[in-house]
Amino acid sequence: MQLTLDGATASNYLDMQARQKAVTAIRAAGHDPAISALVVLGPSGAAFCGGGDATEIARIRSEADVDVWLDSIVELYLALLHCPKPVVAAIKGQARGQGLQLALLCDVRVAAYGAHFAEPELTQGVGCAVGATILRQFVSYGIATEMVYGCREVGAITALEYNLINSAVREQELMPLALHWAQRLATYSAGAFAHTKRVIARNMEMELISCLPAARTMHKQLFVTGKGFGTAQSAQ
Numbered sequence: 752m753q754l755t756l757d758g759a760t761a762s763n764y765l766d767m768q769a770r771q772k773a774v775t776a777i778r779a780a781g782h783d784p785a786i787s788a789l790v791v792l793g794p795s796g797a798a799f800c801g802g803g804d805a806t807e808i809a810r811i812r813s814e815a816d817v818d819v820w821l822d823s824i825v826e827l828y829l830a831l832l833h834c835p836k837p838v839v840a841a842i843k844g845q846a847r848g849q850g851l852q853l854a855l856l857c858d859v860r861v862a863a864y865g866a867h868f869a870e871p872e873l874t875q876g877v878g879c880a881v882g883a884t885i886l887r888q889f890v891s892y893g894i895a896t897e898m899v900y901g902c903r904e905v906g907a908i909t910a911l912e913y914n915l916i917n918s919a920v921r922e923q924e925l926m927p928l929a930l931h932w933a934q935r936l937a938t939y940s941a942g943a944f945a946h947t948k949r950v951i952a953r954n955m956e957m958e959l960i961s962c963l964p965a966a967r968t969m970h971k972q973l974f975v976t977g978k979g980f981g982t983a984q985s986a987q
Contacts (some may be wrong), residue, residue: 752786755794756853760793760799763793767820768806770827777830777838779975787937789834790929792841799842799866800850808877809973819933819975824849824881828959829857834953835945837936841929842866843922847904855915856955858934858948862907869904878973881967884958889914906967924983 754776758764780786787862793799803824811817831838833852840857854860856911870886872879877898887895890913897903905921920928936944 752780753787754780754789754791756791756795756800756850757974758797758800758804760886762845763798763850766804766807767823770823772952774827776831781834784791786836787941788837788839788933790839790841790926790933791853792926792929793844798844798846799840799846800853800876802848802871804852805875807914807982808974812968815969817970817974819965821881821953821963821970823964825959828852828856828881832959833958834955835941835948837933837944838950839929839932839936842916843925845869847871848882849917852882855885855889858936861918861920861925861928861932862910862916863925864919865922866907866910866919867904868906868910869902870898871902871904873900874902876973878966878969880962880969881959882985883960885955887957888955902957937976 754773756763756765756773758766758769777789780789803938806821811820814940838857840860841864842854842860844863845867846854846862847867848871851868851870870879870882872882873918883899884894886898890898894913898905905913906917907916910916911919916927917932979980
């Protein structure tokens with residue numbers, strides 16, 4: 752099954768509606784015996800995911816708004832971690848902020864050579880607690896600080912070196928490779944894969960949940976007081 756991230760723009764920024772649509776599809780696929788694997792990708796002609804929708808953040812006015820926004824993001828991330836089926840990310844264009852985080856929580860990540868990866872939150876006055884927590888599970892402290900503090904955008908070859916993706920290929924080879932991975936993982940015993948994934952994902956889930964109190968506090972201070980959020984294209 753192919754799951755298209757639908758942010759309705761060329762940069763494919765995700766808002767709450769797009770995230771909830773993805774959650775619903777992931778959960779349905781997880782319970783559907785006819786579906787053996789998921790391939791997550793961006794819409795035709797659009798990026799994989801340029802991040803969160805800045806207009807959504809601009810509408811945050813209260814602490815309750817922060818909770819709703821943050822819970823929507825984490826719900827999507829947990830849906831990926833809890834999905835018992837193999838999930839493969841097929842990445843072209845941008846994978847920034849929420850887009851990179853979402854990709855990292857897939858079981859396998861393949862990217863076109865032209866793909867770009869970044870955690871640009873600090874340049875936009877947005878904290879990066881959740882993003883940094885996820886990123887730190889994949890890369891060294893030095894690379895994490897380079898990407899989070901430096902907001903450095905890296906290409907597919909560097910992302911491969913950083914262990915952010917599993918393979919980099921020409922764009923025309925992207926979907927065949929993603930489908931190859933999905934089909935390969937689907938050949939395993941479904942029960943054995945699901946149990947193994949649960950064990951592998953456990954530490955990531957624990958780290959994600961444990962960072963939430965600090966993330967809530969940080970975002971409430973930044974958004975509700977109006978200190979920190981500036982002009983932005985994407986967030987979190």
